[in-house]
Amino acid sequence: MTTLVGIEFSKDGKQFGYLGIPHSTHRSAYGLTTIPVIYLRNGRGPRAMISAGVHGDEYEGQIALRNLTIELSAQDISGSLILLPMANAPAVEAALPST
Numbered sequence: 001m002t003t004l005v006g007i008e009f010s011k012d013g014k015q016f017g018y019l020g021i022p023h024s025t026h027r028s029a030y031g032l033t034t035i036p037v038i039y040l041r042n043g044r045g046p047r048a049m050i051s052a053g054v055h056g057d058e059y060e061g062q063i064a065l066r067n068l069t070i071e072l073s074a075q076d077i078s079g080s081l082i083l084l085p086m087a088n089a090p091a092v093e094a095a096l097p098s099t
Helices: 060-071 089-094
Strands: 003-005 013-023 031-042 047-051 079-084
Touching (some): 047 060
Antiparallel strands (some): 013 031
């Protein structure tokens, strides 16, 4: 079961959390991959999601979302924005393309 930790979708402001995604390997059936999530909300309105890091060796999107996370505040938007800078955390950590 995938879990979301540290994010309350009804709360305004900038929040940091992670998705916990279960996975198994040949060594263990009880692994957990964590993916960082940044959530910005300013009232009701449209919701958008931007992801990067699907392929671990493509850095431009990861850098852009890092910069956006630093520079953007909830007051800069109307509605909510979900940022996933490392959508494929194992590939990003290995700096390798998805297979």
